[in-house]
Amino acid sequence: MTNKEFAKKIRVETLKMIYDSGSSHIGSAFSYIDILAVLYNKILKVDPKNTQDPIRDRFILSKGHACSSLYATLAIKGFFPINDLVSYGKNGSNLMNHVSHKVQGVEFSTGSLGHGLPFAVGKAKALKLKETKSKIFVLIGDGELAEGSNFEAMLFASHHKLDNLILIIDNNNLQSLTTVKETLNIYPIDKKFEAFGWDFSNVDGHDFNALHEVFGNFISTLNGKPKVIIAKTIKGKGISFMENSVDWHYKSPNKKQLEEGLNQIENA
Amino acid sequence: MRNTFIETLIKKAEIDLSIILIVGDLGYNVIEPFQSKFPDRFINAGVCEQNMASMAAGLASEGFKVFIYSIANFPTFRCAEQIRNDICYHNLDVTIVTVGGGLAYGNLGYSHHAIQDYGLIRLFPEITILSPGDPNEVNFCMDFIFNDKYPKYLRLRKAGENNFNQNKELKAPGFWNNITKSKSKKIFLSTGYGLKLANDLIEKNQIYNDFGIYSCPIWGAKYSHLQEKIANRFDEIITIEDHLLHGGFGSWILETVKEKEPTLEISNGFIDSSIIGRVGSESYLLEYFKIK
Numbered sequence: 001m002t003n004k005e006f007a008k009k010i011r012v013e014t015l016k017m018i019y020d021s022g023s024s025h026i027g028s029a030f031s032y033i034d035i036l037a038v039l040y041n042k043i044l045k046v047d048p049k050n051t052q053d054p055i056r057d058r059f060i061l062s063k064g065h066a067c068s069s070l071y072a073t074l075a076i077k078g079f080f081p082i083n084d085l086v087s088y089g090k091n092g093s094n095l096m097n098h099v100s101h102k103v104q105g106v107e108f109s110t111g112s113l114g115h116g117l118p119f120a121v122g123k124a125k126a127l128k129l130k131e132t133k134s135k136i137f138v139l140i141g142d143g144e145l146a147e148g149s150n151f152e153a154m155l156f157a158s159h160h161k162l163d164n165l166i167l168i169i170d171n172n173n174l175q176s177l178t179t180v181k182e183t184l185n186i187y188p189i190d191k192k193f194e195a196f197g198w199d200f201s202n203v204d205g206h207d208f209n210a211l212h213e214v215f216g217n218f219i220s221t222l223n224g225k226p227k228v229i230i231a232k233t234i235k236g237k238g239i240s241f242m243e244n245s246v247d248w249h250y251k252s253p254n255k256k257q258l259e260e261g262l263n264q265i266e267n268a
Numbered sequence: 269m270r271n272t273f274i275e276t277l278i279k280k281a282e283i284d285l286s287i288i289l290i291v292g293d294l295g296y297n298v299i300e301p302f303q304s305k306f307p308d309r310f311i312n313a314g315v316c317e318q319n320m321a322s323m324a325a326g327l328a329s330e331g332f333k334v335f336i337y338s339i340a341n342f343p344t345f346r347c348a349e350q351i352r353n354d355i356c357y358h359n360l361d362v363t364i365v366t367v368g369g370g371l372a373y374g375n376l377g378y379s380h381h382a383i384q385d386y387g388l389i390r391l392f393p394e395i396t397i398l399s400p401g402d403p404n405e406v407n408f409c410m411d412f413i414f415n416d417k418y419p420k421y422l423r424l425r426k427a428g429e430n431n432f433n434q435n436k437e438l439k440a441p442g443f444w445n446n447i448t449k450s451k452s453k454k455i456f457l458s459t460g461y462g463l464k465l466a467n468d469l470i471e472k473n474q475i476y477n478d479f480g481i482y483s484c485p486i487w488g489a490k491y492s493h494l495q496e497k498i499a500n501r502f503d504e505i506i507t508i509e510d511h512l513l514h515g516g517f518g519s520w521i522l523e524t525v526k527e528k529e530p531t532l533e534i535s536n537g538f539i540d541s542s543i544i545g546r547v548g549s550e551s552y553l554l555e556y557f558k559i560k
Contacts, residue, residue, distance in 0.1 A: 101358060107329075108329070108354075108358070109353070109357060109358065110353075111353070112349055112353055114318075115322055115349075115350065115353060115354055118318065118319045118321075118322030118323055118326070118350070118354075119322045119323070119325055119326040119329075119354055120326060121319065121322075121323050121326060122322060122323035122324060122325060122326020122327040122328075122329070122330075123326040123327070123329060123330055124326075125311075125323065125326070125327060126326060126327045126329075126330035126331075126332055127330065129288075129308065129309075129332075130330065148318070149318040149319055149322065149350075152314075152316035152318055152319035153319045153322070153323070155314065155316070155319075156313065156314070156316070156319055156323065159314075
């Protein structure tokens with residue numbers, strides 16, 4: 001399966017889950033699907049049949065509200081039956097609307113922002129102590145970056161030379177009410193990380209080849225520095241009427257929007 | 269207490285290679301022996317408790333037995349959400365170790381008065397609270413910690429405390445330890461530094477001459493179901509703690525003993541909230557201790 005085909009499948013399943021459950025956050029879930037596709041298709045060393053393998057790579061989703069597309073990814077990869085996705089957000093389901101470690105393949109539950117990176121830093125330190133070569137990948141939102149706990153973790157990661165840690169910032173430039181710049185301007189992101197002693201790369205978060213290349217480079221660069229990929233993305237990417245709109249942080253598609261969305265994804 | 273803690277931890281760390289000690293830039297003259305003996309398993313996280321707590325969870329999720337160490341209000345209130353979501357929800361083997369419990373740092377002011385920490389920590393059903401009253405009880409608590417795989421809170425005072433608990437072993441968690449070997453049905457029930465306060469009360473007040481002392485150094489939500497049956501063996505219980513009444517150990521006893529025998533009376537010894545904003549030595553501040 002190509003990255004493009006994989007991403008298309010993730011979008012279809014995610015859209016159906018959000019529609020079925022009448023839930024929110026589809027814009028957030030769609031903005032990093034192309035990153036998920038590259039990670040789970042070609043980059044991460046993970047085995048759906050052995051989720052506790054000590055030498056697996058670990059992926060942590062810190063923007064837990066965007067979990068629907070991660071669940072879809074894991075199901076497509078065979079971590080759990082794809083039919084389970086219909087229970088997303090329903091009574092008694094493990095597939096809750098913020099990412100849950102009760103789901104096969106999920107390393108860590110989040111929902112409150114600013115927890116994923118500090119936890120990932122602990123995991124990265126642990127793997128260094130155990131002399132395990134696995135990598136820790138963690139994805140956070142750009143608005144989330146304002147949480148002070150991230151800056152504590154950024155200091156720690158560079159001080160402890162955690163070059164096994166790869167942070168991806170889903171830089172869709174929209175947060176809960178408006179743009180990142182209008183909310184609490186976090187730019188320039190790259191210079192901040194550079195000042196904290198990290199290697200950084202700015203990349204188009206929807207360019208499969210560029211993503212693949214930067215992941216490959218960062219995985220093989222063991223220079224004592226943690227890495228950050230600032231991925232320029234579009235919130236709601238793949239469905240035109242959802243793209244770049246704060247509304248789709250909250251709204252759930254109706255039947256007509258579902259059909260239009262599926263049509264756009266299929267014909268992309 | 270601090271010294272007993274670090275000595276016991278060092279001894280155990282020699283055989284248990286999973287033990288990691290993380291300090292929040294505190295522990296001068298206490299933690300150095302661990303640091304020099306196990307430099308790879310010692311981390312000074314710096315002044316950043318949120319990262320310290322989440323990072324501890326990350327390390328524990330990879331199989332390490334993690335201790336985070338700081339002054340009582342810092343690795344608790346400052347990072348309450350990290351304790352809730354990262355350590356407790358994932359039920360990880362992290363022990364939050366605090367020093368300066370109660371009013372031990374009385375002169376340092378309100379920021380350093382740990383008089384609400386039980387209230388916060390006992391909200392979390394996953395956490396076992398360990399609040400030893402003397403160095404002997406620290407040893408007993410460390411035995412529990414080394415054999416337990418879930419979140420824990422160890423509340424220490426400072427150094428130089430006398431030993432009151434001369435028992436050879438501790439009762440199971442949640443049970444009360446008879447300190448004075450008394451058969452009296454009137455008792456002080458202490459936790460933490462309350463053990464010394466209870467001793468002082470008996471020494472200084474004739475009205476308590478017929479009181480025994482029991483301590484309950486291992487407690488919390490996991491052990492709530494045990495309390496009613498134990499309490500109903502007595503006629504009068506006065507809980508003793510160096511903490512505010514609300515949310516504290518005495519409140520826990522009142523909450524857990526729902527069906528009280530008619531013969532049983534329970535009252536509470538605690539630090540009155542009028543202490544907030546007062547500063548002074550521990551003995552001066554303990555004038556705000558009252559029994560109600």
